[in-house]
Amino acid sequence: MAPFAIAVGWILNGSMPIKRKMSAKKAARITRSAKIAGNGAGNGHSSSSRPLLTLEVSPSISPRNKIAIPQFHGPVPPGFLHPGSAISVSHFTLEDVGRILAEASELEAMPAARRALRYTKRRVALLFYESSTRTRTSFELAAKSLGADTALVSALSSSIEKGESLKDTGITLRSLGAECIILRHPNSGAPYLLARSTGLPILNAGDGSHEHPSQALLDLRTILAHLPPSARTAGKRNHSIGDRALQGVTVTIVGDILHSRVARSNALLLPRLGARVIFCGPEVLLPECAAAIGPGVEIERDFERALKQSNVVMMLRIQKERLAGLEIDLEDYIEQYQLHMQRLAAHAPAAIVLHPGPVIRGLEITGEIADGPNSVVAEQVYHGSIIRMALLARALDAHPKRNEQSSKNR
Amino acid sequence: MTTILIQGGHLVDPSTGMDERRDLYLRDGRVAALELPGKLNALAKKEKTTIVNATGMVVAPGLVDIHVHLREPGQAYKETIASGTHAAAAGGFTSVCAMPNTSPVNDSPEITRWMQAADRKAVARVFPIAAATLGSRGEAVADCKSLQAAGAVAVSDDGKPILEGSIMLEALVQAGRVGLPVIQHAEDTRVTQGASMNAGALAFRLGLRGMSVDAESGIVERDIELLSRLRKSDPASRAHLHVAHLSTAKALEAVRRAKRSGLHVTCEVAPHHFALTQAAIGDYNTDAKMNPPLRNEEDRAALIGGIMDGTVDAIATDHAPHALHEKEQEFERAPNGIIGLETALGLSLLVLHRQHRMPLTRVLALLSSQPAQLLHLKHRGSLAVGSFADVVLFRPNDDWPFHACESKSKSRNTPFDGWKLPGRIQMTICEGRIVHDARFSAK
Numbered sequence A: 001m002a003p004f005a006i007a008v009g010w011i012l013n014g015s016m017p018i019k020r021k022m023s024a025k026k027a028a029r030i031t032r033s034a035k036i037a038g039n040g041a042g043n044g045h046s047s048s049s050r051p052l053l054t055l056e057v058s059p060s061i062s063p064r065n066k067i068a069i070p071q072f073h074g075p076v077p078p079g080f081l082h083p084g085s086a087i088s089v090s091h092f093t094l095e096d097v098g099r100i101l102a103e104a105s106e107l108e109a110m111p112a113a114r115r116a117l118r119y120t121k122r123r124v125a126l127l128f129y130e131s132s133t134r135t136r137t138s139f140e141l142a143a144k145s146l147g148a149d150t151a152l153v154s155a156l157s158s159s160i161e162k163g164e165s166l167k168d169t170g171i172t173l174r175s176l177g178a179e180c181i182i183l184r185h186p187n188s189g190a191p192y193l194l195a196r197s198t199g200l201p202i203l204n205a206g207d208g209s210h211e212h213p214s215q216a217l218l219d220l221r222t223i224l225a226h227l228p229p230s231a232r233t234a235g236k237r238n239h240s241i242g243d244r245a246l247q248g249v250t251v252t253i254v255g256d257i258l259h260s261r262v263a264r265s266n267a268l269l270l271p272r273l274g275a276r277v278i279f280c281g282p283e284v285l286l287p288e289c290a291a292a293i294g295p296g297v298e299i300e301r302d303f304e305r306a307l308k309q310s311n312v313v314m315m316l317r318i319q320k321e322r323l324a325g326l327e328i329d330l331e332d333y334i335e336q337y338q339l340h341m342q343r344l345a346a347h348a349p350a351a352i353v354l355h356p357g358p359v360i361r362g363l364e365i366t367g368e369i370a371d372g373p374n375s376v377v378a379e380q381v382y383h384g385s386i387i388r389m390a391l392l393a394r395a396l397d398a399h400p401k402r403n404e405q406s407s408k409n410r
Numbered sequence B: 001m002t003t004i005l006i007q008g009g010h011l012v013d014p015s016t017g018m019d020e021r022r023d024l025y026l027r028d029g030r031v032a033a034l035e036l037p038g039k040l041n042a043l044a045k046k047e048k049t050t051i052v053n054a055t056g057m058v059v060a061p062g063l064v065d066i067h068v069h070l071r072e073p074g075q076a077y078k079e080t081i082a083s084g085t086h087a088a089a090a091g092g093f094t095s096v097c098a099m100p101n102t103s104p105v106n107d108s109p110e111i112t113r114w115m116q117a118a119d120r121k122a123v124a125r126v127f128p129i130a131a132a133t134l135g136s137r138g139e140a141v142a143d144c145k146s147l148q149a150a151g152a153v154a155v156s157d158d159g160k161p162i163l164e165g166s167i168m169l170e171a172l173v174q175a176g177r178v179g180l181p182v183i184q185h186a187e188d189t190r191v192t193q194g195a196s197m198n199a200g201a202l203a204f205r206l207g208l209r210g211m212s213v214d215a216e217s218g219i220v221e222r223d224i225e226l227l228s229r230l231r232k233s234d235p236a237s238r239a240h241l242h243v244a245h246l247s248t249a250k251a252l253e254a255v256r257r258a259k260r261s262g263l264h265v266t267c268e269v270a271p272h273h274f275a276l277t278q279a280a281i282g283d284y285n286t287d288a289k290m291n292p293p294l295r296n297e298e299d300r301a302a303l304i305g306g307i308m309d310g311t312v313d314a315i316a317t318d319h320a321p322h323a324l325h326e327k328e329q330e331f332e333r334a335p336n337g338i339i340g341l342e343t344a345l346g347l348s349l350l351v352l353h354r355q356h357r358m359p360l361t362r363v364l365a366l367l368s369s370q371p372a373q374l375l376h377l378k379h380r381g382s383l384a385v386g387s388f389a390d391v392v393l394f395r396p397n398d399d400w401p402f403h404a405c406e407s408k409s410k411s412r413n414t415p416f417d418g419w420k421l422p423g424r425i426q427m428t429i430c431e432g433r434i435v436h437d438a439r440f441s442a443k
C-alpha cells in the first residue's frame, strides 16, 4: 500500500479582516496535534499506510478568533445520526423541506455582509473522494458566504491506494475542529459510516449511486420558481410546503437512472409533494425494479411519449466510470434518448429542461438545448448555492440529541 | 478412566429416535450407556463418576457444523482454530468442518494435518474440508486421495465457485472415487462482479450492485446437469454434489427436482438466510453483508419450506469472522460474512421450532445427525452406545439475550447482537471433556 497524504488547510474566510500573524509556536502545536490525531486513530493498518497530515494555517490570524486546540470527543452511541445531517431525502419530513426552503429564501434575501456574520469562524470540512468542481465549489462558496471557514480534503488519486479509513479521516477532521463534514464519495452509503464514526452532521454531496439530497432540493427550488405565481406558495413566510405543492407537475428523468443519485433523490422527494415522476431510458440503464423506489414513480421507455406528458425534463449524463460490464451503443442511445430541439419543440415545447451537470453536449442533450430558452441549468446552479447555505445553516444550528437510539436496534 | 453421568435430563437423539427421559453415561470419550432415570446411579457411585444434573434440560448429540471458516492458517487476527472452536463449544457444537480458504489455501495433506494437530488447541473436533482445486484457482483438481488420507472430509473451493464445467466434472469424478462430496459455492462470479447484496428493488434504492438469483441457481442447475451426465456414463460413480449455503427458492427447487430423480445432491442452509431478509441491511449495516446475500421474503419462506419438507439436509452456519476494522468500512468495501456458531441453535429453535412448529427432534437432526451422515463423520451426531461422547445440554424454553461482546469468537461481526433467543446452552461435552459450562463461563 502506497503512503497516502491528505493536506488539510482551514481556508480562512476572506471577508474577515485578519491582522496578526500566527506565531510559529502555535502553528507547530497545531501541526503536532493533527499528527497525534492521525496516528492515534489507526486501527490495525500497517504503519506504511499511516496518513501524513500536514496542517496549513493561513498566514495570519486574529487573536480573538484563535484556533482552539483540537479536542477529542468520545465514541458515538450506536444508531446515532446527527439531526443536522442530510444524507437521504427520505429522512426529511415535509416540514423539514418547508423549513429548508424558507431558510433558503431568508438567506437569499439577506445582505451579503450580514449573511457573512451568521456562522463566522464555524468550521466546515469538505471531504471529497471523487472529483467534482461543481458541487464542491457550490458548497464551499455557500459556507464562505455564511462566514464559515472551510477545509478541503481531497483524497483523490487514480494511482494510489487510499491508506486511511473513512472512519479515521472523519475522526481526524473532527479533532481538527470540523463541526460539519460535506462528503462526496464513490461508495453508496459512505455518509452513514462517517456519521456513525464522528457523530457530526454530515451533508451528503453525492454517494455512489445512492443519493444527492442537495441536488434534489435545488431542483425542487428551481421547479417551484417556474410554477405559475398562483401556485407558488411553498417555502414562503409560512414555512410550510404541502403534499400538493407540485400537483399537476410531471417530471421526466431521462438517461442513466441506474447509476444516478440525482434520479434517486428526486424520485424520493418530488412525488411526496404531488409530482409525477417518469423514469425514461433503456433497460441496461433503467431496470424494471426502479419504479419500486416509491409511490408516484413510473417507467416509460419511449422518450417522446414521456415528453408529451412532461412539464419538467431532467436529462442525465451517462456515467461511463460506473458502467463496468454494461454494454451500451451510444449511437443508438443518442437516436432514442438525446434531447434536441426538434424533439422538444414537437413534444414538450413549454417544458423546462434541467441537468445536474456536467453536461456532455452532443450526447444526452445538444448544444442548442443547453443554450436554448427551455434550459434552466444556470438557474439550477444559482439555486444550488442558496439551498446549500440553508443546509449548512441547518447543520450548524442543529443540536444533537445524544441519547437518541435507532429504533431498528433490537 | 474418566466418566460422566448426565442425570435427570430429557434425551433427544434424532439418530435413534429417542425422545424420553434418560440418564446418559459417558466413559473414555464414548457413550457407555443410557438407561431409565436412576438406573445408573449405582455404577456411578462405584466408578466415582462426575455427576451432571440435567433436570429441566434437553440432552442431545453435540451439534455438527459442516461449514465454518476458522481462518487458520494465516488470518489469526480474525479467528484461530482455538478461538473458533471455543465459540463452537459455546454454541453447542462439538464437530466443525473448516473451509479451506485460508492463507495459504488448504490444498495439501500437510495443512490438512496441521489444522488437526493438538497444538491448535481445539476444544471441538475440527474436520478440514480441503480445496477442490489447487490453490482454489479452479484450474487443476487437487489430489483427493491423499487429502482424504490426511483427514479431509470433503473438497470445496468455498469463497468462490468451481466455475469451469470441465473442472467441476473432474472434481466430482475424482472426489467420487474416494467417496468425498464436492461442496460447491454456487455463484456465477462472471455476473456478480462488484455486487454486494441481493439484486432487485432494494439494491436499486441503495445504489448497490446486486447478485441475481440466477447467479446462484444457474450454477446449481449446471452442476446437477454434470452429475446427471456423469451418472449416465458411469452408473457406479459415488459422486456426491453438496450445495453450500443455498439461499434462493430457484436453486432449492433445482435441488428438490434432482433429489426426486435420484441424484446424489444435498444442500445446506445458513440460519441467517432463514432468519433474516435483505431488509436487515438497513442503513448499510455491514454485519448484514454476506455471500450469498440476504434475499427477499419469498426466498426466505421457500428455504423454510425446504427445511420443513426435507429438501434441505443440514443447517450450517458459514461462520465467517472478520475484524472490526474490516467491517467498519464502506458497505461495498467491507468483507462478506458473519459469525454464527453461538446463534445457530437459538435461531433454529426460534424460527423453525417456535415459529414454524417443527418438532425439536427434527431441528436437532438438521444440526447434528444429518450433517454428520452427509460428510460421513462416523459416530458423531448420535448418542447411541459406542458413539463419541459429544453432548450438548440446553434449556429449550429459557430465552437468553445474545451479546456479541460476550462471544468466544475473536470477531464480533453479527447482525444478531441483542437478540433474545431460546435454548440457553448449559454445557457442551466433546469426546467426554466438558468444553463449555455456562456456570463457569465468564460473563
Ligand SMILES: [Zn+2]
Pocket: B158, B159, B160, B185, B244, B245, B291, B292
Ligand atoms: Zn461460500
